[in-house]
Amino acid sequence: MSLPSPVLGLILAGGQARRMGGGDKPLLRLGGRTLMERVVERLGPQCGAGLALSANGDPARFAGFPGPILPDPLPGQPGPLAGILAGLEYAAAHGVARVVSVSGDAPFLPADLVARLLAVASETGIALAASGERQHFTIALWPTALRDALRDHLERGERRVGAFIARHGAAVASWPVEPMDPFLNINTPEDLAAANVLGSQIRI
Template identity: 55%
Template structure:
């Protein structure tokens, strides 16, 4: 199978960081979202960014910016749907999503998700560690986009409720020194992320 397209989910409201875009916070010599782009780029065919509001704030990345296609703040599934619609226009069969505030996710995320979906015989694959499921890191087939749109319009908001209704494969990743899907939600998390970078 051809490499899937990548979609970075940056649509969160960042309430615990006082609002604004967590991905635009500095981490080392760059921004958190630049770390995400750098990790995802070699694993996918091309990348888009799901974000709402003024797209110009992400112009420096040189990526297409996809707003949610379902009104209201519907959470990560809205970003998944926007990515699936974009992928359908490009003739792709799958996307892989990554969160914009998770700078240290695995460099083998995409091949591991693809392998899990094939081995376990499910259309959707999510990342998992000993800390639980990480539903913003997943493999999503374009064929399910109309089903997802209907679910969102019907009030579905929880990622795992929708994925479980279709069968979900899991790609398991070791945590090691820290969970690779550690994300920046609070100022304390940002300090921890900077500490990880300094120690690496």
């Protein structure tokens, strides 16, 4: 069995989940377990430097998470890039060179996510996950060497993940969407119902 890669796994807890009626999407239940538990189970074994959670507000609601809970390092809740910055700065402070970010509402992450992103990435480059033709900007490998550039990007008022990636370039690793999209994320009650059907079919 291969050893887990020396990267920090960063789970992005997400925004205000308005389409789900509010609250924290990672705490929704799928097949009797939270989305967060499923993401931790799939990502954790791939990350030799452990896991961290990007989340603002009271950290007590994520009690039991097996790692630090990192608030945004900048005010105003500027979106997922701020969470990624928190992860990069935490990793750099602990001697970890790379971070893999994932969405906290993507319960079917592939077991080879980190290995395949590392395989396509350059030493100092970003690597994105894709399913079919769709790229997933927040499911990606980030070198901590980009943390100052990312902070500067945010402090200039830029919040778009795609704009930052376009400026720095990225390699892409792609997974098939059949029999199911491994990066399916839960945005609506209908998505959750569909995920429950898929989960029962593949016995998650």
